[in-house]
Amino acid sequence: MHASPAPTVLSLLIPAVGGQGGGVLSEWIVDAALLDGFPTHGTSIPGVAQRTGSTTYYVELYTERGAEEPAFSLYPVPGALDVLVAPEFMEVGRMIELGFVSPSRTTVIASTHRLLSIHEKIATGRAIYPQEALQRAAQAASHRLIAFDALVLARQHGTEANAVLLGALAGSGVVPISEAAFRKAVEAKGVAVQSNLAGFDLGLTLAHGVDAAGRAAAGAPSLDTPLARGAPAAALPADIRSVIEQMPTSIRELVVHAIPKLIDYQDVGYARRYLELLEPFVPREGATAARLGMGQAVARYLALWMTYEDAVRVADLKTRASRFERIRASQRQDAELVVTDFLKPDLDEIWGVLPDRLVRPFARWAERRWPHGRPTLGQHVRITTVSGFLRVWLLARLKRWRPISYRAREEHAQIARWLEAVRTCAARDEALGAEVARAAQLVKGYGDVRRRMTALHETLLAGVRRAAAIEERHGAGYAVSTALAARLRALVLAGPDGEARVPATISAALDGLEAGDAAGAAERLTRHV
Numbered sequence: 001m002h003a004s005p006a007p008t009v010l011s012l013l014i015p016a017v018g019g020q021g022g023g024v025l026s027e028w029i030v031d032a033a034l035l036d037g038f039p040t041h042g043t044s045i046p047g048v049a050q051r052t053g054s055t056t057y058y059v060e061l062y063t064e065r066g067a068e069e070p071a072f073s074l075y076p077v078p079g080a081l082d083v084l085v086a087p088e089f090m091e092v093g094r095m096i097e098l099g100f101v102s103p104s105r106t107t108v109i110a111s112t113h114r115l116l117s118i119h120e121k122i123a124t125g126r127a128i129y130p131q132e133a134l135q136r137a138a139q140a141a142s143h144r145l146i147a148f149d150a151l152v153l154a155r156q157h158g159t160e161a162n163a164v165l166l167g168a169l170a171g172s173g174v175v176p177i178s179e180a181a182f183r184k185a186v187e188a189k190g191v192a193v194q195s196n197l198a199g200f201d202l203g204l205t206l207a208h209g210v211d212a213a214g215r216a217a218a219g220a221p222s223l224d225t226p227l228a229r230g231a232p233a234a235a236l237p238a239d240i241r242s243v244i245e246q247m248p249t250s251i252r253e254l255v256v257h258a259i260p261k262l263i264d265y266q267d268v269g270y271a272r273r274y275l276e277l278l279e280p281f282v283p284r285e286g287a288t289a290a291r292l293g294m295g296q297a298v299a300r301y302l303a304l305w306m307t308y309e310d311a312v313r314v315a316d317l318k319t320r321a322s323r324f325e326r327i328r329a330s331q332r333q334d335a336e337l338v339v340t341d342f343l344k345p346d347l348d349e350i351w352g353v354l355p356d357r358l359v360r361p362f363a364r365w366a367e368r369r370w371p372h373g374r375p376t377l378g379q380h381v382r383i384t385t386v387s388g389f390l391r392v393w394l395l396a397r398l399k400r401w402r403p404i405s406y407r408a409r410e411e412h413a414q415i416a417r418w419l420e421a422v423r424t425c426a427a428r429d430e431a432l433g434a435e436v437a438r439a440a441q442l443v444k445g446y447g448d449v450r451r452r453m454t455a456l457h458e459t460l461l462a463g464v465r466r467a468a469a470i471e472e473r474h475g476a477g478y479a480v481s482t483a484l485a486a487r488l489r490a491l492v493l494a495g496p497d498g499e500a501r502v503p504a505t506i507s508a509a510l511d512g513l514e515a516g517d518a519a520g521a522a523e524r525l526t527r528h529v
Helices: 022-035 089-097 118-122 131-141 150-157 161-172 179-189 193-208 238-245 249-265 268-281 289-306 311-318 321-329 347-351 356-369 386-404 406-428 430-442 447-474 479-493 496-500 502-514 518-527
Strands: 009-017 040-047 054-062 083-086 107-111 144-148 340-343 379-382
Touching: 009 022, 009 089, 022 040, 022 054, 022 161, 022 179, 083 089, 083 161, 089 107, 089 131, 107 131, 107 161, 131 144, 144 161, 144 193, 150 161, 150 193, 161 179, 161 193, 179 193, 238 249, 238 268, 249 268, 249 289, 268 289, 268 406, 289 406, 289 430, 311 386, 347 356, 347 406, 347 447, 356 406, 379 386, 386 406, 406 430, 406 447, 430 447, 430 479, 447 479, 447 502, 479 496, 479 502, 479 518, 496 502
Parallel strands: 009 083, 083 107, 107 144
Antiparallel strands: 009 054, 040 054, 340 379
């Protein structure tokens, strides 16, 4: 009995999320193989990946140049895949789950960045699948793993992630296609040729510097280059830098990233205002864990709250030159650039950007008229026309008047109530203050969702402060109010079913305290946190 000959058909799968250039990557590979004389066939299978759609691209390549074309398959076979090229890391996990990746055969070339699924996004709390688990699964399931953050590298070098992955494929040696053929295919496509070739060369260098275990060789570019979030501390104004340098390390790391976002959102004065609000909650080195946790929570959630997304912010981002440059880079050079933005603001978002004194009476009337949701105004704005661009651009120019807008006055009044609650609760008990600080995690979303979450946040603050006042009167510590704050936050983060249980949970805790059963109430709440 003779051993089966080595397969002469090489199979390659690209599971790409919508907008990642998976189709272009597949075409580059097919074109390069044909230019190099290899019989090749490529197909695509539309699907849904819960991240704006997914298309699986499948390529089969006959490894003998000039041979007669064999009968190619239209679909990959589980366990018989030679190469997986994934422009997003969760797609590696999906292909492992479907059985396509084999530890005896499959080379996995993947970008480690993530696009969150719908299930990860809709959760009120943190529901992101752990990156470490994906990494372990990819290493265990593949014959060889080449993984790096192609998106970060592409942004740093002014190119696209799919071009970097193409270079990594060429440099990996798992396909017989020459580097020259890959370059010719990129040139023939005619789409952002120079930047795509730069990305190809970057990926090629990375793959050449990776050993069989996926480790970077000495002198090779790092595969773990972090995304630079915000400006370095040295680039900040001197007075702001001086304040940040005096903070504990764990809080300083948060603030260094927050300040550039606040400056970009409004101006330097706005960043200074953030530091003023944060200052009373910044502990000194050597503070208790509860005090430090409170400072970290205020630093994080205050920055997020102060950079809430309003219509002005959306307009600002949509009219930036970098956006149009990014879109142009993804098109053919001779194609006309046409961009249509689909906007659906509700009434609160529309008059939220207007002066508070002018629209407050109308806003109060709207709250009474539509207590469960405001009417929306759908618009299709072709922003690549003069009139469309001016509409959005003029809206972005309202940025300088944002501080006197109705939305700003409302948001900052809510922030003030939250900070006051943190301050008074921390004066009673540091652990209680830390839990109240973390409650700001609930304030998120847009439109009706944000209104609902803000109302839940206010309900939490009121309930916890009432519980703390009862405990203070009885002089029995603050175990119940601390556990109540944690329990209510957990309920809201669990979703709509948990939200519905918030009033009953508050009533049960208050009734227990009034009845003198503080120990029992605390035990019941703590058990479910």
